Amino acid sequence: MPPSHPPDPDGPRAALPPPARSPLAVVLLCSLGGALAALALPAVLGHALDRLLDSGRVPWPALLLAAALTATEVLLDSTVAVVGGSTTARYAARLRIDVLDRVLRAEPRRAQEFPAGDLTTRLTANAAEAAAVPVTLATAAGTVLLPLGGVLCLFLIDPWTALALVTGLPLFVLLLRSLVRDTASAATDYQREQAAIAARLTETIDGIDTVRAAGTADHERTRALEPLRRLARHGRRTWRVQGRAAAGAGALLPLLTLLVLAVGGLRLAHGALSTGDLLAVARYAVLAVGLGALTGALAAVSRGRAAATRITALRDLPAPPHRGLSLPPGGTGELRLHGVGVVRDGRPLLDGVDLIVPGGTTVAVVGPSGAGKSLLAALAGRLLDPDTGTVTLDGVPLDGVDPRALRSEVAFAFARPALLGPTVAAAIAFGTEPEPDAHRVHTAARAAAADGFIGLLPQRYDTPLDQAPLSGGERQRLGLARAFARRGRLLILDDATSSLDTATERLVQRALAGESGHRTRIVVAHRISSAAAADRVLWLDGGRVRAHGHHAELWRDPAYRAVFRPGTPAAPPAPTTPAAPPARHAPSGDAR
Numbered sequence: 001m002p003p004s005h006p007p008d009p010d011g012p013r014a015a016l017p018p019p020a021r022s023p024l025a026v027v028l029l030c031s032l033g034g035a036l037a038a039l040a041l042p043a044v045l046g047h048a049l050d051r052l053l054d055s056g057r058v059p060w061p062a063l064l065l066a067a068a069l070t071a072t073e074v075l076l077d078s079t080v081a082v083v084g085g086s087t088t089a090r091y092a093a094r095l096r097i098d099v100l101d102r103v104l105r106a107e108p109r110r111a112q113e114f115p116a117g118d119l120t121t122r123l124t125a126n127a128a129e130a131a132a133v134p135v136t137l138a139t140a141a142g143t144v145l146l147p148l149g150g151v152l153c154l155f156l157i158d159p160w161t162a163l164a165l166v167t168g169l170p171l172f173v174l175l176l177r178s179l180v181r182d183t184a185s186a187a188t189d190y191q192r193e194q195a196a197i198a199a200r201l202t203e204t205i206d207g208i209d210t211v212r213a214a215g216t217a218d219h220e221r222t223r224a225l226e227p228l229r230r231l232a233r234h235g236r237r238t239w240r241v242q243g244r245a246a247a248g249a250g251a252l253l254p255l256l257t258l259l260v261l262a263v264g265g266l267r268l269a270h271g272a273l274s275t276g277d278l279l280a281v282a283r284y285a286v287l288a289v290g291l292g293a294l295t296g297a298l299a300a301v302s303r304g305r306a307a308a309t310r311i312t313a314l315r316d317l318p319a320p321p322h323r324g325l326s327l328p329p330g331g332t333g334e335l336r337l338h339g340v341g342v343v344r345d346g347r348p349l350l351d352g353v354d355l356i357v358p359g360g361t362t363v364a365v366v367g368p369s370g371a372g373k374s375l376l377a378a379l380a381g382r383l384l385d386p387d388t389g390t391v392t393l394d395g396v397p398l399d400g401v402d403p404r405a406l407r408s409e410v411a412f413a414f415a416r417p418a419l420l421g422p423t424v425a426a427a428i429a430f431g432t433e434p435e436p437d438a439h440r441v442h443t444a445a446r447a448a449a450a451d452g453f454i455g456l457l458p459q460r461y462d463t464p465l466d467q468a469p470l471s472g473g474e475r476q477r478l479g480l481a482r483a484f485a486r487r488g489r490l491l492i493l494d495d496a497t498s499s500l501d502t503a504t505e506r507l508v509q510r511a512l513a514g515e516s517g518h519r520t521r522i523v524v525a526h527r528i529s530s531a532a533a534a535d536r537v538l539w540l541d542g543g544r545v546r547a548h549g550h551h552a553e554l555w556r557d558p559a560y561r562a563v564f565r566p567g568t569p570a571a572p573p574a575p576t577t578p579a580a581p582p583a584r585h586a587p588s589g590d591a592r
Contacts (some may be wrong), residue, residue: 020087023084024135027084030079031141042282046276088134092130096123098315109384116202129307131304133300140301150288164262183242183298183299183302188309195310203224204220256285260281260288325401333519334356336355336391337354338354339388340388349375352389362521366538374495408488422465424465428441431482445481448478448483449511491522505529509530
């Protein structure tokens, strides 16, 4: 089970992909245009009031201009809301696709450091928060222009009223600085605990049958929800930070407004201001103290940047390196492992494995639990890279071939296949390029002994996957059909027949035997029949090759028989398929 809290980098090492510039430019210009319209409106209204008081007639041109400015402000603000919302949504989708692509292309060992629940949180909630930052910054230009423009206009109308406002601004700047710092810290802690809960819930759901069988539902519920106390604490901390900022702004800004109006009233009494000027001063004072609107924007930016750090940790996952090599056309699929070793936490899981598998033959990999069978299968198809040694296919090192090109040459089937696609047919064709036609899909299903139960489904191959009730064995057969549908020179079955009954397994083995000479097969086996049907058997024990040979020869060893069933009689079962030319093997360990 992967750790619940993979270490994140101290800071982002690679920038997120930039959002589309054109919509952001529209948001920026409309935000600025709306702010300018709002700044012009008080001056126009003040001028109209003075004209009305002086002449006693309604100044229609000024009033029409005020109406036009109001309509312009409403239109531009609406445009900001629509364009900004759609831009954020598109950017969030782009971030999710980009990050998911990085995760899928990364070395599996590195990607597995992030539990599924944590990945889900980063790709959903964190991506949405990070995607909101560009639009928030673009609209912040107008948010900043309004108060700064209001202060400037106050200076132009009457410097004394402006100075009355400026006296309180240093306190407000300190308030904003504290808000940004504390919000970023609280948001980082909140997002971490949020990911921990998602990871634990995912683990529990994946193992729900085990939880039910063990009767540990209460324990798992407590374990999954244990971070809720810390999550609530960080959430309350966030609200306290924002509450203090709102309270400070709520107390400071009205006092500043009142001070400006008091000074403006005194200036009016002394004849330094007209009635229209006082109206404009009152409006500009309201705009100037609108700096309080920055608190919400700054808090959103702080949360978004904390989320961007978590997203960047996924984008920094390294892709498997390669040297642009190509597999030779028409290759037989000869697989060679030389001095292969894998070490985890200082403990060797595979050590000094040497193996040559001639093209077109079948090798069964057997051994007790923890012997390294699935690890060897992963190395053979380059789902992992060895820490020592080399793996070659048709003489080309796997770490030199572009992984995308290699995927077309290697097909996998697993014990618990993940079925992807809208229908049963799409699940079988998934990942095959070019997409196979119906005949090829049906042929692969027959080879995997899946055509029978598919024919009983309501819409046969067109049955929606989420409406197809599948047993464990049926899921395995669809996974096998997907592997058979792929063309290539190497087929790897990692315990892919463990849920099949004996008769069905025989049908699958017959299909594998029919591919003899066409592509190489690596079969991780736990059953005697799978080992007996293979051309050769690789016997792993403790990460080393204990022996390599024909099943009938190895059967004479009681320890080999114990791998399948302790106490099995010494008489070897008859092989079900003729033996192919023997594989060549460089001895390692105790080869008997």
